[in-house]
Amino acid sequence: MIDSHQSEPENAAALRAIAPVICYPVETLPAPDLAMYRCARENAEQIARVVVPARDASSVFVPAGSFLRILCPEGPQVGDLNLFNAHDLSERFYSGKTRALHGTHVSVGDRLWSNFPSLRPMATITEDTLAWYGMDQFGGSVHDVIGTRCDPYTAQLLSGHHYHNCCHSNLTRALADAQNLDLCQSEPLVHDVLNVFMCTGFTRDTGQYFMKASPVRAGDYLELFAEFDLLAVLSACPGGDCSAEHSSDVARCYPLEMIVFKSTNDALGNWTSPPPNAYDRSHGR
Ligand SMILES: [Zn+2]
Numbered sequence: 505m506i507d508s509h510q511s512e513p514e515n516a517a518a519l520r521a522i523a524p525v526i527c528y529p530v531e532t533l534p535a536p537d538l539a540m541y542r543c544a545r546e547n548a549e550q551i552a553r554v555v556v557p558a559r560d561a562s563s564v565f566v567p568a569g570s571f572l573r574i575l576c577p578e579g580p581q582v583g584d585l586n587l588f589n590a591h592d593l594s595e596r597f598y599s600g601k602t603r604a605l606h607g608t609h610v611s612v613g614d615r616l617w618s619n620f621p622s623l624r625p626m627a628t629i630t631e632d633t634l635a636w637y638g639m640d641q642f643g644g645s646v647h648d649v650i651g652t653r654c655d656p657y658t659a660q661l662l663s664g665h666h667y668h669n670c671c672h673s674n675l676t677r678a679l680a681d682a683q684n685l686d687l688c689q690s691e692p693l694v695h696d697v698l699n700v701f702m703c704t705g706f707t708r709d710t711g712q713y714f715m716k717a718s719p720v721r722a723g724d725y726l727e728l729f730a731e732f733d734l735l736a737v738l739s740a741c742p743g744g745d746c747s748a749e750h751s752s753d754v755a756r757c758y759p760l761e762m763i764v765f766k767s768t769n770d771a772l773g774n775w776t777s778p779p780p781n782a783y784d785r786s787h788g789r
Pocket residue numbers: 584653654670671672740741742743750
């Protein structure tokens with residue numbers, strides 16, 4: 505019989521002292537060729553510029569081999585990003601596996617991975633003007649893949665109110681508009697986000713998800729290289745800089761921008777889109 509109230513074993517301290525092992529060592533992953541990306545970026549030309557209004561979302565097509573800049577143009581504002589294969593919406597950003605591979609927060613050289621069965625890089629982060637922040641004394645850092653997205657269901661659970669401009673709803677509407685879907689079709693496609701510019705972590709004592717004022721300033725940006733044709737959908741979170749609360753109209757909010765820069769084929773050299781994952785999908789049968 506299992507005793508659910510087992511007392512601490514005599515070697516409890518020794519067990520706690522065992523050094524952690526990294527779950528997914530990434531040394532075997534092909535390293536991104538950042539020099540090639542920088543070279544390709546040099547002569548890239550702007551082909552699209554989309555404003556993301558405060559407390560709303562917008563979408564943009566990002567062709568393979570081009571760059572997506574997510575810009576904070578006016579004041580401190582956090583963005584919630586969804587990425588899709590532009591030709592197959594069932595392939596989309598996998599926040600959880602990106603976290604398992606690269607850690608709780610991402611920056612230059614990290615990849616944004618797609619879901620099963622493709623599990624391949626959708627985008628590579630090539631520039632991050634907030635890289636200086638590092639990790640603070642609370643374990644907080646920027647651009648996390650630990651949050652999900654603010655949503656009206658959790659807000660309803662916690663406050664009893666109906667709020668319609670959470671990132672989940674903003675992304676649902678923007679995806680519906682971009683793909684000519686109704687809301688029932690687009691909502692299940694919305695997924696856990698990359699929290700661009702958001703400053704977050706887990707409290708050391710209780711392990712709770714925390715946020716604090718984002719250090720983002722007007723002019724800061726995060727830039728991604730599109731590894732294949734992408735549809736990017738970005739919400740300007742109703743939490744603004746996420747220093748106090750979200751899921752309401754209390755916080756001061758600002759717009760964001762998505763700007764796409766296309767590089768020439770010459771600059772991309774021998775680069776090609778990564779193939780889908782090579783696992784044979786037989787699952788032991
Ligand atoms: Zn949000």
